[in-house]
Amino acid sequence: MNKMQNILLGIILFAISFILVSNLEAQDASNGKVIFEKRCYYCHGLTGGGDGPVVPRLDPKPRNFQDAHFKFRTTPFNSLPTTDDLVRTITKGVPGTAMPFFSSLLSESEIRDVIAHIQTFNSRWQSEGPGKPISIGQEPAMTPDTINHGKEVFDKAKCFVCHGLEGRGNGPITNTLKNEWGFQFRARDFTKGWLFKRGNTVKDIFITITTGLNGTPMGSFADLLSDEERWHLAHFVKSLNRSQAPVTIVGGSIMVQSALIEGDIPLDPNDDNWQNLAVSTEIATGPQLMVQPRQWVPSLTSITVRSLFNKNQIAFLLEWNDRTGVQDDVFKDAVALQFPSKLKDGMKKPHFAMGGKGGSVNIWHWKSIVDEEAKKVGFQNVTEVGGGDNFVEMNAKGFKKRPTAQPDESQMLTGYAAWKNGRWQVIMVRDLLTDDAKDIQFEKNKNIPIAFASWDGANNDLGGRHNVAPWYYLLLITPESNTKFIFIGLAVIIAIGAELWFVARITRRLRPEKGFLNFEDKGY
Amino acid sequence: MKEESTKTKNKYLMAWYFLTIIIFYGVFKFGFPVIWMKIMGRDTLLPTPSTLMAWYMIMVVVCITVYITTSDLKIKCFVSLLVNNKSNSVLQSIIRIVILVIFPLWIGWMTFSSTSSSVASPTELRIQHPTLPQKFESLVNPFRHESEEKQLIAIEEGKILFQQNCRPCHGSKADGEGPWSNTFRLKPANFRDPGTIGTIVENYPVWRIQKGGPGLPDEATPWDSTMPPWEPDFTEDQIWKIIMGEYVTADVSPREPEVLHE
Numbered sequence: 001m002n003k004m005q006n007i008l009l010g011i012i013l014f015a016i017s018f019i020l021v022s023n024l025e026a027q028d029a030s031n032g033k034v035i036f037e038k039r040c041y042y043c044h045g046l047t048g049g050g051d052g053p054v055v056p057r058l059d060p061k062p063r064n065f066q067d068a069h070f071k072f073r074t075t076p077f078n079s080l081p082t083t084d085d086l087v088r089t090i091t092k093g094v095p096g097t098a099m100p101f102f103s104s105l106l107s108e109s110e111i112r113d114v115i116a117h118i119q120t121f122n123s124r125w126q127s128e129g130p131g132k133p134i135s136i137g138q139e140p141a142m143t144p145d146t147i148n149h150g151k152e153v154f155d156k157a158k159c160f161v162c163h164g165l166e167g168r169g170n171g172p173i174t175n176t177l178k179n180e181w182g183f184q185f186r187a188r189d190f191t192k193g194w195l196f197k198r199g200n201t202v203k204d205i206f207i208t209i210t211t212g213l214n215g216t217p218m219g220s221f222a223d224l225l226s227d228e229e230r231w232h233l234a235h236f237v238k239s240l241n242r243s244q245a246p247v248t249i250v251g252g253s254i255m256v257q258s259a260l261i262e263g264d265i266p267l268d269p270n271d272d273n274w275q276n277l278a279v280s281t282e283i284a285t286g287p288q289l290m291v292q293p294r295q296w297v298p299s300l301t302s303i304t305v306r307s308l309f310n311k312n313q314i315a316f317l318l319e320w321n322d323r324t325g326v327q328d329d330v331f332k333d334a335v336a337l338q339f340p341s342k343l344k345d346g347m348k349k350p351h352f353a354m355g356g357k358g359g360s361v362n363i364w365h366w367k368s369i370v371d372e373e374a375k376k377v378g379f380q381n382v383t384e385v386g387g388g389d390n391f392v393e394m395n396a397k398g399f400k401k402r403p404t405a406q407p408d409e410s411q412m413l414t415g416y417a418a419w420k421n422g423r424w425q426v427i428m429v430r431d432l433l434t435d436d437a438k439d440i441q442f443e444k445n446k447n448i449p450i451a452f453a454s455w456d457g458a459n460n461d462l463g464g465r466h467n468v469a470p471w472y473y474l475l476l477i478t479p480e481s482n483t484k485f486i487f488i489g490l491a492v493i494i495a496i497g498a499e500l501w502f503v504a505r506i507t508r509r510l511r512p513e514k515g516f517l518n519f520e521d522k523g524y
Numbered sequence: 525m526k527e528e529s530t531k532t533k534n535k536y537l538m539a540w541y542f543l544t545i546i547i548f549y550g551v552f553k554f555g556f557p558v559i560w561m562k563i564m565g566r567d568t569l570l571p572t573p574s575t576l577m578a579w580y581m582i583m584v585v586v587c588i589t590v591y592i593t594t595s596d597l598k599i600k601c602f603v604s605l606l607v608n609n610k611s612n613s614v615l616q617s618i619i620r621i622v623i624l625v626i627f628p629l630w631i632g633w634m635t636f637s638s639t640s641s642s643v644a645s646p647t648e649l650r651i652q653h654p655t656l657p658q659k660f661e662s663l664v665n666p667f668r669h670e671s672e673e674k675q676l677i678a679i680e681e682g683k684i685l686f687q688q689n690c691r692p693c694h695g696s697k698a699d700g701e702g703p704w705s706n707t708f709r710l711k712p713a714n715f716r717d718p719g720t721i722g723t724i725v726e727n728y729p730v731w732r733i734q735k736g737g738p739g740l741p742d743e744a745t746p747w748d749s750t751m752p753p754w755e756p757d758f759t760e761d762q763i764w765k766i767i768m769g770e771y772v773t774a775d776v777s778p779r780e781p782e783v784l785h786e
Contacts, residue, residue, distance in 0.1 A: 039697070248707060356738050358747055471747065491632055
């Protein structure tokens with residue numbers, strides 16, 4: 001009898017807890033639905049079709065949950081991700097894309113609720129469920145040897161077909177393959193570690209190579225390469241991450257330093273003066289969103305700038321990664337520097353978007369030429385020395401009017417330009433001082449505002465559709481002179497004099513007040 | 525009377541003065557990044573921006589200077605530390621000498637750093653909420669008088685317009701963390717932060733959205749602001765919808781306007 005009671009009780013308890021648990025699960029998805037329809041539907045669509053109202057302005061497009069092809073999994077290619085994989089993606093977001101991080105807004109249990117809702121959009125979640133996570137094993141130590149071996153694997157596995165010989169994401173695939181929305185497939189640029197979507201640790205890279213990214217040309221290499229080969233490959237990829245990242249992202253000085261050299265300005269970017277003497281600064285560029293036509297889906301993300309000057313001239317070496325060197329007659333690659341036409345006192349400047357009521361700006365603009373031969377190959381490698389029509393000095397005052405080129409006799413800008421292995425290198429040279437009232441005149445040791453813009457022809461950048469970076473400061477640094485120490489000495493002497501006078505004065509003032517200075521007597 | 529004044533006499537007032545400044549500097553510079561990191565739940569430090577740092581320090585110095593100048597006695601106590609007195613304790617004498625030595629050195633350092641071609645970033649002071657131009661003061665949200673249902677529809681439309689146009693900078697969560705928020709030097713406003721749209725009346729954003737960065741007065745450094753002027757893109761009704769959508773997305777509500785005369 002007792003036994004029966006126990007069994008009965010057990011059954012009842014089991015039933016209750018079963019009902020509770022299943023209720024909880026139902027609750028999950030419905031709470032998730034509320035959150036999804038408040039925070040996610042703009043992009044992922046009300047029914048998870050990846051077709052929300054924001055989608056026309058996004059590249060890459062949001063995930064279509066009805067298709068259920070997920071990129072960031074720890075599970076094998078073509079399988080569904082684990083809930084933890086999804087929690088990770090939703091918590092930290094996807095860098096370089098519109099997918100926001102939700103760590104600051106949703107608790108982990110809320111995120112799990114949303115995932116329960118996402119899993120209602122495709123029946124595979126019920127029929128097959130998440131895949132079995134890959135075994136990651138022990139990460140080997142990174143040494144020059146493992147990196148070199150990784151480079152061999154990189155060549156053997158033909159990663160360069162998509163990622164380019166020097167890893168700038170410029171493999172031929174960018175020109176030949178378009179995704180279902182007509183955008184280029186952009187293989188990752190390995191030099192920009194801060195834009196890795198899953199993350200840029202060796203382990204993250206290992207997982208990416210092992211599991212592949214579903215829905216992209218990037219497949220899984222789990223069957224082609226051994227575990228060790230994949231770890232070493234990950235080391236090689238990691239070694240391509242440049243140590244320099246934009247100052248707006250990792251912090252650092254907003255100064256672009258120009259270094260003094262003897263002799264002529266070198267027009268070869270590999271010159272020792274450019275590579276070792278000049279200080280390089282990484283400037284993040286973003287889409288031009290101030291006025292129409294706006295660029296909602298930019299393809300360029302930063303410019304590396306170096307500067308040199310000599311007695312008479314100043315030069316800038318601008319480098320930026322661009323996956324294609326293809327040009328056509330309308331859409332061309334281009335870059336521009338912007339300075340105020342006149343330096344003002346204090347912080348005042350013209351507006352960074354081509355000036356305006358705060359004053360006019362002087363723009364130095366370089367535009368690539370169409371090389372018929374290069375066009376056939378699909379790549380372009382132009383070299384130009386000595387300026388030409390494509391180095392133009394312009395002036396602008398506000399974005400309501402187009403910038404105007406200066407008259408021929410005022411055009412002083414010359415330079416060099418070449419595209420190779422997914423990178424443009426452009427050098428611009430001008431005299432420090434000119435006779436033209438609309439030109440910037442370079443004074444030494446003074447903060448000179450400088451702004452940047454870039455165009456990617458392959459991304460249909462043209463005119464106002466481009467990438468920008470607002471004001472930074474340029475500083476032409478001259479070596480310290482000894483006379484300044486005289487000034488410092490003088491300042492110190494004056495300070496001591498003033499101090500002694502002050503102390504003498506207060507001593508005289510306070511002394512007569514009997515007892516004022518006698519703190520001791522009063523028990524202090 | 526004499527008893528009174530001696531009670532409040534502090535011979536170390538000047539030492540406390542400098543110590544307070546140094547302590548506050550330490551808190552802003554090293555304490556805040558950790559505190560904010562903890563509060564925001566991030567895994568990296570959130571350094572205090574140099575502009576903010578400058579404002580904080582100005583506030584601190586002004587406050588304690590005002591405190592010291594509240595009475596003649598305090599001023600006298602303040603300077604008394606510099607006077608060489610037979611009854612000075614050893615500590616007093618040490619502090620006195622330290623202050624007297626550091627001052628000229630500090631002046632020397634200042635001249636050194638101002639004459640050397642410093643590559644330090646210039647400090648850029650900026651006022652986030654300059655006075656609303658008169659023209660915008662009397663604007664009223666036309667949807668506030670509509671039925672609840674119509675308001676809800678307007679808010680929903682506004683939310684979508686916000687996501688389409690403002691998200692790249694201000695972020696999908698209206699937290700100033702859009703994909704391009706780290707690209708431009710001046711960070712886009714974080715609307716969840718109670719210091720932005722939560723402290724202003726509803727028609728203030730109308731001005732900011734229509735005129736953008738270029739419409740700001742000089743004290744708000746318009747030249748650095750990437751905030752676009754949206755006047756050519758949206759009608760005034762659409763802007764009101766965006767504002768309502770923006771407040772809902774950010775989970776904050778506007779400050780109620782003060783009613784001065786009925």
